[in-house]
Amino acid sequence: MDRLPLIAPRPPKLSLMAEALAEIEARGVYSNGGPVVRGFEAAATAQLFAGEGDCLAVGNATLGLMLAIRHAAGPRAGKGNFALIPGFTFAATAHAAEWAGLTPLLCDIDPEDWAASAAAEARAFEKYGDRIAAVVPYATFGAGIDLARYRDYAARGVGVVIDAAASLGARDAEGRQFGAGEPFAVVYSMHATKVFATAEGGLVHSGDAELIAAMRRMSNFGFAGGRSAEGPGFNAKLPEVLGLVARARLDEIEGVAAHRMRLDAVYRKALGGFAAEKGFEFQALRGSRPALQFQSLLLPRAFAGHRAAIIAMLGEQGIGAAHYFSPHLGEQPWFRAHGVSEPLPVCDDIGARVLSLPVTDAMSEADVERVCAALIDACAASGLKGLAGAERRGAHVHAALLVGGGPAGTALLTAASKSDALVRLAGAGLAVVERDAVLGRGEIGTYAITSDSTAETFLTAVKGNGHDGIAALEGHSAGQEVAMHVGKLGVPLARTTPFLEATGAELAAIVAGRGGIVATRSEVVEARRTADGVWAAQVINRVTGEVRVMRAAKLVIATGGYQTRANVEAEQVAGTALGALAGERLMTGDEFLRIGGLDALRERIAGKPAPKIAIIGGSTSALAAAALILKAAPALALGAEALALHHRRPLRPFYRSAEEAHADGFTDFSAQDICPVSGFVYRLAGFRLEARELVLRMLGVGGRAPDPRMALRRIGDRDDAATRGEIAGADVVIGALGYRPRALPLFDVDGSRIALAADATGRPRLVDQQCRVIDAEGRPVPGVFGIGLASGHVPDGKLGGEASFSGKANGLWLWQNDIGQMIVDQLLDTPAQAVA
Missing domain, CATH: 3.50.50 (FAD/NAD(P)-binding domain)
Known part of the structure; x- marks a missing residue:
């Protein structure tokens, strides 16, 4: 059976352009706006845009966005101002805004057409006002969007750039090329994967020829006739050879776009009937024709958690599939750390369910019908077979269920990863349930302060780790950013998020790859002890609302602390x-x-x-x-x-030794304040x-x-x-x-709520000295452990700590080492290790 790849580039063949290539060689002009590229720009203006305005060909669409956003921002670039961008788009858009000197400000999208929501944009303008220097909406997946709204913004003096990367070949409601004649820059991609496929390239159009002229100067180092820069600029020029490919594609684009539109109609006819039964959902298309790079739809909510399995099943049938743009920008580590995000509930929903299916130049309508049949079969299989179905019925029993995959939960996994314990845990049946889209970050990045753990402590989680993927994070860009703060007074917490996420991703891959389960965007809301001695946890998918039961022999509560x-x-x-x-x-x-x-x-x-x-x-x-x-x-x-x-x-200040304290002139301590294991003064209280x-x-x-x-x-x-x-x-x-510990509601076999020590007033403990969750009488709850902020474990004995300490010990190093290992040993029923 023939394979149907998700994307199958078919740009015009250079091998058929020998004469034109020879002419380029004879002229000796290979770039710098040679006759081929200038000819293509003129032809595109005439054929696609009815002669309105002008076009500028650039090396790629990201360069085009950088030029256009920088021009739109003008003197407001680099001054703490924002580019307002929908959260559901490609990373290039937000990167371009950063390179242009603006901070990405992410807003939510419309649930129908998946483009920037008018209401979300209005809320952003109300909140940030003139700090929004540019608005960069995305014409999602090659469809059109309402440009009248953006003409209004431009009239108010707001910079506007339309990211129409996939829309070259799309037509608006009047049958014109989408974006034709607009007063602002509209940026299109000519990448090999797009409908307007070349090898690489981009095209910027505007109905304002002067705007294009200004950007042409920017694309040539800011030169204006001479060799002296008179404004911002860099090299964004399209070379002559790629201009040949672009010119040839111009003559093919109408037929290619029309063919793909016919394939879209088959998809909608074959799968659209399921919509009435809360099945597949399609993007609402604006204009008379999109330019489809691939077919995008939303899985039924009941199957959203099984998307990876569905994609794998399609792959077994020779059908390529993916999930653009999931994770969305608000879930990506770089933009979490370097951007600002408004609430993105629709992005969360669309991102969790979106599925991308093939629409290629070579496909037939029969091929689309084959894809649709395979998709229906895959959804049916994922709902009826395998572990996921067993979990909904509550039949499968995990060895351990980790409730929370934030910094404390991943610290436990990190402790296990420092030996073969993580592999053994995963193989025995470990499940991790985390309410966020990824493991690791929790809420740390929302704080404006520096850490009370050193940069060295963060890096010990990965340095020399026996798992190559984890050890490599020391040289990862996120690890290098943390390393910049070695020897300093902590790491800004917002800067730790990419590193924590990268570590979480590696840990999740180990767990999933060794037989465990990692369920993100999900939350354990309660757990009940059953007659057979296991815990039945009620788990809700926070995107779809689907509820299932996961059974586990042991629980670890790592849900952090809170303050009301x-x-x-x-x-x-x-x-x-x-x-x-x-x-x-x-x-x-x-x-x-x-x-x-x-x-x-x-x-x-x-x-x-x-x-x-x-x-x-x-x-x-x-x-x-x-x-x-x-x-x-x-x-x-x-x-x-x-x-x-x-x-x-x-x-009390911390010191590494009594001698160090005395040398500094600090003497307010006694033998009771010195840790007998480490010799540290006020190891826990300092x-x-x-x-x-x-x-x-x-x-x-x-x-x-x-x-x-x-x-x-x-x-x-x-x-x-x-x-x-x-x-x-x-x-x-x-x-x-x-802070108080955030305890999970636990119920006994008879259905009664178990009163926990953590439910008491004030700042109570969640756990005892073995990290076992304790009830209101101080008795351990069988098979339940706790770790993290405010949990209340106080190191003693071989774990060290000063005798005078009476508070709660919170610390990343402790969780990633002593305390984490203590819990791991109990999960694996291995003898407690003597950890110093």
Whole structure:
């Protein structure tokens, strides 16, 4: 049976252009706007765009986007401004915006035509206003979009660039080439995989010939007649040889696009009937004809989680399939770290279900019918056979179910990966369920502070790892970015996300490749103990809403910690509930520490000539909040002791040895404060990195000068009335009072809710000293373990730690090593290892 590849390039053959190639050689002009390329531009303007405006041929469409976005941004490029881009598009669009000096600002799409949503764009303009220097909508999958909206934006002075990469050959409602005569730049691709297939190239069109002339100068290093740059530019020119291929394709494009449109009609007829039964869904097409690179549709929600299996089954039938653009931009590590994203629920839905099927020049209508039949069979098989079906019926029992694949969950997997334990776990039947689209990142990237773990600690997760793919991450761009902070006071948390995601992807590949299951965009909402002694977890797909049951012998809860306003308000400070003291002036520590929290603080104190800020708490988050305020740029207008830190316990710095502490002039410790395993002073209670430096300054250790803007206020050392009065007089009160463990609801065999220690008030523990989840009476819940922020394990014995420590130990190194290994040993029923 003939193979039907997803994409089968058929550009015009250079081997049939011997005479034209010889003419290029004879002229000796190979680039720099030679006669072949200029002839193609003129012919394209005449044949495709009815002679309106002008065209510029460029080396590829990404270069065209870079030129067009840079021109559209003008003097606003490189000044912290945005390019508004739909989240459901190719990475090249957002990359081009970055290269042009703008930050990608991602917005949601319309559920019908999968292009940028008018309502989402309007919300973005309302929120960001003039900071949006350019709007770059995408004509999704070669279809048209409503350009009237973008003409209105352009009339208001907003830069507009249309990403029409796949749309050369598409026709609008009037039967003209999509984008013809528009006042802004419309950028098309001529890549080998597109309908207008060459080897490589791009075409920029505008009805404004002067705009094209300006971009022509930019495409030639910003030269304007001479050899002196008079504006921004680089080399974006299309060479003469590729101009030959483009000119030949121009004569073929009408027939090629029409043929592909006929194939689209067959797809819609064969599969469209299932839509009435909540089956396959197709993109709503604007205009009279799209230029289809491939056929895109949405799987029924019930089958979205089995897309990989469906693609594999199609492959066994010789049919190529893929999922463009999934993951969407908002899920890709680079743009998570370097862009700004508004909520993208429609992108999430479309991205989770989209399936790309072949539409090629060589295909027949019978070939399309074959693809459709194979797709229906694959969907039926995925719904009725295999492990997925067993899980829905609750028959299969996993050895272990990891609930949460964020930083704590992947730290457990990392600990296992440092030996052969991860392979053994996966082979025994490990399942990982994570609510995000990927493993690893969790919510770390949403915080504006630096880590309290060193860059070296992050890198130990991969350095020398026995799994080659993990070890290679040390040299990955994300690993190199973390390594830039080696020897410094932590890593900006937003910059750790790509590394955590890359690590999560490698760990997921090992688990899935060795027989385990990784279910993303899914969430365990509860687990019930069954009569046969296993746990039945209810799992919901967060995109499709599908609910299934996954059974497991053991559970690991790695769902992190949380902070609620109600808990912070209820905290007793100087004999009074903090909520009653602070009222509307209260910000929770978690709220303040996230990206945007400092801006919210600025708004609260705007117009106050001598603002006063009170931070309540003595945790790492409290010191991180203070550091964020003190190093704010531009600086906040704080007078002497305008920032007060109210704390109950003494503030203790970490030292690597008693000798190091004494040499620095710090003597406030005893033998009870020294870890007997490592010799560290305040190994668990001591502040590290940026928080440590601030504590040392404020305590005046070693002759350091305290920051005059800040004051330390020890609750209990002064009259309660004085403390209450100072808090009452603050303009903003930040309640940095720690986190609670996020416990999974657990039910016993009789259906009754198991009361957990984590359900108690205040900041309770989730686990005991063996990382076993404990009930309200302190008894371990059989087969359930916990790890992560606020879980409450305190290292002791062979794990070390000072005897005087009475808090909760949170630390990436501990999770990736001692604590993680302790849980792994219990999951595998192996003797506990002696870990130092």
